[in-house]
Amino acid sequence: MTAITIIGAGNMARGIATRALAAGHDVQVLARDEAKAAALAGExxxxxxxxxxxxxxxxxxxxxxxYDANLAVAGERRDDLAGKVVVDISNPVDFATFDRLVTPDDSSAAQEIQKAIPASKVVKGFNIVFAGTLVAGQVAGEKLDVALAADDAEAKDAVAALVESAGMRAIDAGPLKRAHQLEGVGFLHMAVQGQLGNTWSTAVKIIGA
Amino acid sequence: MTAITIIGAGNMARGIATRALAAGHDVQVLARDEAKAAALAGExxxxxxxxxxxxxxxxxxxxxxxYDANLAVAGERRDDLAGKVVVDISNPVDFATFDRLVTPDDSSAAQEIQKAIPASKVVKGFNIVFAGTLVAGQVAGEKLDVALAADDAEAKDAVAALVESAGMRAIDAGPLKRAHQLEGVGFLHMAVQGQLGNTWSTAVKIIGA
Structure with missing residues (x-):
């Protein structure tokens, strides 16, 4: 059993908390709007x-x-996050234009967050899965693929163990800089929803293995 | 029926030619080693x-x-490619380190090739599918997803029609600059083969739609 703190009380928090609780982990939900966190925990x-x-x-x-809020809260809780495994799930899409990522061309949300909390072990993960599919725990009867990138092997293993315990498949995407490519996958997955019926219930999966 | 010229006589040429011929298209195979092109056509x-x-x-x-060879041949055949739809399938991975892409951080193989042949209509495609899966025409009984990026809508539509006629699903990934993200997908798909058993028979697919 692992103790997991989720900062945020939105749809992705609900999805990840749902899977973690189903696997028997301890889950704490923290949010700027404490009542919203309490409501999600109660639900x-x-x-x-x-x-x-x-x-x-x-x-x-x-x-x-x-992304912007993840970066801000990382800075605010920097001392409390020191030494901890910190998972960044964000896709830094420019939601005004939906035509670019707001991070530098040679970086990623996860790398920018790692710079803000250098004493933490940042893991990129869950950014290619949609919230509703995490709640459902599967898509089309298939396990969800959760790709992870991190520089700290133990931290990546810990998140992979969480993912696998919760009935999903962990894919090791490599070092933290591979977050650049993973966030590209997340961006594309979002960008093609229109042509796929806008259900936001799809999953990116490596099939055949 | 569409007339398709494939430059190259390697595994990807075999895969794309196999699907195109099965769909009844005219296929021409050109290669620096003319005997190799003839052998593939014969096969x-x-x-x-x-x-x-x-x-x-x-x-x-x-x-x-x-990638390097695609860029070179594009330059060599620049005048002959003017006005044509040109599909770049490459993943510009640094194969010495397998740890980065060789293209500029703000670009992609397809964009660099477009710069070399500005009078052609470059389409990024087939870079997220492996050669063997094109020959097989499916993975795990599922249609292959072929993601396309291009600035010229007619060119993208023409390649999408080719893809769909050959029993695969075309995904519209957006303008040509989305090749940056698509090449990231191709890179990741290659990079994770080791942990998936090194079969190179997997496919990246959007499931649930």
Whole structure:
């Protein structure tokens, strides 16, 4: 059993918390809107909740907010996140134009967050899966693929173990700089939803293995 | 029926030619090693072949070589490719390190090739599918997803029609600059083969739609 803190109380927080709770992990939900965190914890059952500034109980901390907010909260909780495994799930899409990523061409959301919290072990993950598919736990009867990138092998292994325990397949995408490519996958997956019926219930998967 | 010229006589040329011929298209295979082109055409049956400098008969020209060679041949055949639909299938991976792409951080193989042949309509495609899966025509009983990026809508539509006629699903990934993200997908798909058993028989697919 692993103690997981999720910062954010939106759809991705709900999805990741759902899978983690189903696998028997301890889940804490923290959010700027404490009432929203409490409501999500109540809806899920078995999770605790608190304000975004509350003490962090998890060994693994999932930043489950949009990129700008993930970067901001990482900076705000920098000292509390030191030494911890921190999962960035964001896709830094320019949502005004939906035509570019807002991060530098040679970087990624996860790398920018790692720079903000150098004493933490940042893992990129969950950015290629949609919230609703995490709640469902599968797509078309198939396991979800959750690709991970990190420089710290133990941190990546810990998140991979969480993913596998929750009935998904962990794919090791390599070092943290591969977050650049993973965020490209997340961006494309979002960008093609229109032509696929806008269900946001699809998954990117490597089939045949 | 569409006339397709494939430049290259390697595995990707075999895969794309196999699917195109099965769909009843006219296929011409050109290669620097004319004997190799003739051997592939003979193996496939129904294709014509010639030297890399031979007259191009296809309306759609597929550059089915590694990135450096695609860029070189595009330059060499620049005048002959003017006005044509040119498909770049390459993943510009640094194969010495397998740790980066050799193209500029703000570009892609397809964009660099477009710069070399500005009078052609470059389409990025087939870079996320492996050669063997094109020959097989499916993976795990599922249609292959072939993602396309291009600035010229008619050119993209023409390649999409080719893809669909050959029993695959065309995904519109957007303008040519999305080749940057698509080449990231191709890179990741190659990079994770080791952990998936090194069969190179997998496919990246959007499931659930």
């Amino acid at each position: 899920l059952g078995g999770a605790t909740s608190g304000a975004q500034t509350a003490p962090i109980t998890g060994e693994i901390v999932v930043l489950a907010l949009p | 496939l049956g129904g294709a014509t072949s010639g030297a890399q400098t031979a007259p191009i008969t296809g309306e759609i020209v597929v550059l089915a070589l590694p």
